[in-house]
Amino acid sequence: MDPKPAHPVPSNLPSSLRILSHNCWGLKFIAKHRHERLTEIGNEIARSDPPPQIVGLQECWTQQDYLAIRERTKHILPYGKFYWSGIFGGGLAILSAWPIEESRMYRYPLNGRPAAFFRGDWFVGKGVACARIRIGPGKKDVVEVFCTHLHAPYEREPNDSYICHRTAQAWEIARLMRHASERGHLVLGLGDFNMTPGSMAHALVEGHGGVRDVWRVLRPESALGAADGVEEAGRGGKMPTAKECLEIHGATCDSRFNTWRWNKGEQKKLDKGEEIEVDGDKPDPKAKRLDYIFFGSDPGSGCSEWSVASANVGMLARHPTLKCSLSDHFSVETTLVRRQTATAAGEGNGTIQKVTTNGYAAKSPHEITLTATPTSLPVQTYDAIIAMIDSYSLRERKQRRLRLYHFGTELLIAIGCLAATWWSPRNFVCFLLMLLSTLGLSAGVIDGLMGGLFVGSELRALKEFEWEIKNAREIAAGAGR
Structure with missing residues (x-):
């Protein structure tokens, strides 16, 4: 953690929180204009x-880029943490206006x-950057921040070969958030x-984590996916414009406004300094929302109640x-406001409704308070996850056998x-035999290590995940009777 500047414990709990999350696309040697953009x-x-007041960054891979951002924001965000993980780093960072007590x-x-070294997800050691931030003098005047970057999808769901990993990751961060909420x-x-928003991973984060997606709180009618997909819910069958994707559907990725989505010809014009304007009224079928801010708290724990006052897509410049x-990617940003007490909030405002669906108590179209913390999902969701784990486990066991067979074959x-080589008539023939032996055995050993060690470790992690899902299913089934 960076050296802490002189900063006393906050004397008062703030009445609002401004939060920002942004994927910076800071891949070293790969992302174009990396340092200039992150600066x-x-x-x-x-x-x-x-x-x-609280910022979560993803794909901020290098200490150089992190320090450049810190230097320019330290007057408003004096505290920060760059997280180290894996072989190349996790790419995660958290900045804060208040002290970070634990991390x-x-x-x-x-x-x-x-084996998918060209994708890099395994090598960077993806995970959750956790920070406990004190925002007030009270015992429970604490924000627990969880910043993450889940495994990338390389095919469209449900055919994505990594969907099991991403679902397990969603389960892990949901559990961390639920435990923090239970601490008050x-x-x-x-x-x-x-x-x-319509994916199984999203349902896990909200249902198991007891948190809510700030965008869906304010705009429950927003789209669940890109318009060129099969999911049209939230659009009424209408193809949204580029502006609507930003303002209504919260699209942070693949927007027409993002120059990195443009074709090479348009990008070359940019490189030459030409100005290119985007017509925001044209349809934008590929824009989708991949970036999120979730929030939550346990109303029965005695902590302050927080409401979503606004949410927007940012970093459009x-x-x-x-x-x-x-x-x-564009950023997602939100403002949360604090309610003193439920009684005080109701005084002078006869429009407040105490009971609604989906764990929300709606006070107005622009401010909704989380009043319930769901901890279970429909039994069918757990069944689908168990079936996914079984299918993926069979695939990995087959992969392990093939890798071990490859090792044995190369050894022979x-x-x-x-x-x-003992009967080789020529030196060059002997050389070729030795080269074939060395290269083949090297490839076999690597494959054997991945099959014997990595896949074995992966299968054990799958067993742990499967037990947790089955246990949660039993609890949900018992609660439904």
Whole structure:
């Protein structure tokens, strides 16, 4: 953690919280104009009005970029933590206007496969950046922040070969958030969850975590996925415009306004300094929402009640000289407001409704308070997850057998090549046999290690995940009787 500046414990609990989450697209050696863009992201955060008080960053991979952002935001966010994980780092960081009392990096037990080295999810050690932030003098005047970046989807669900890993990760962060809520703290879940609102992972985060998606709180009619997909709920069958995708549906990824979605010809024009305007009234079928802010608290724990006052897509500005978008994602931002007490909030306002559905008590179209903490999902959801685990486990067991067979075959070939060198009539033939033996055995050993060690570890993590899901199913089934 960075050295803490002189900053006393807050004397008063704030009446509102401004929160921002942003995927910075800071891949070293791969992301174009990386350092220039992330430096400007720091400038944009510093210029924000109102200024954010808690910020979660994803894909901020290098210490250089993190420090550049910290330097430009330290006057409004004097506290920060860069999280270290995996071989190349987790890419996560949390900035705060208040002291960070505790922090840890929680690694996901299921997180991709080392064989997919070209994707990198396993190597970066994805997980949850956890920070406990004190925002007031009271015992429970604490915000627990969980910042994450779930495993990327490489195919459309439900055919995504990594859907089991991403579902397990959603379950893990949901559990962390639920435990924090049970401690009587305000909970914030920030990040690029690589999921759409209608997905199973989204249902797990809300249902098992006892938290709510701030965008769906304010706009329950918003879309569940990209318009070019099969899911049209929230649109009434109408193709949304680029502006509607931002303002109504909260699309943070693949927007027409994002220059990194443009074709190479348009991007070359940008590189030459040409201005290109986007018609926001044209349809935007690919825009979707992958970035989220979740919030929650246990109303029975004695902590303050918080409501969603506003939510918006941000970081829409382009770099002043490069003319490109600051990232391939836009940010999601929200303002939470604190209620003194339920009684005080009701005085002088006869329009407050105490009972609604889905765990919300609606007070107005623009402010909704979380009043219930659901801890279970429909039994059918658990059954679907169990079936997914069974199917994926069979696939991985088959993969393990094939990898071990490959190792055994290469070992036999290597022995045969070494024996053949005894009768080799030419030196170059001997060399080729030795080369074949070395390369083949090396590949076999790597495959054997992945099959014998990694897949075995993965299957054990799947067994733990399966037990937790089956246990939760039994509890949900018992509660439904």
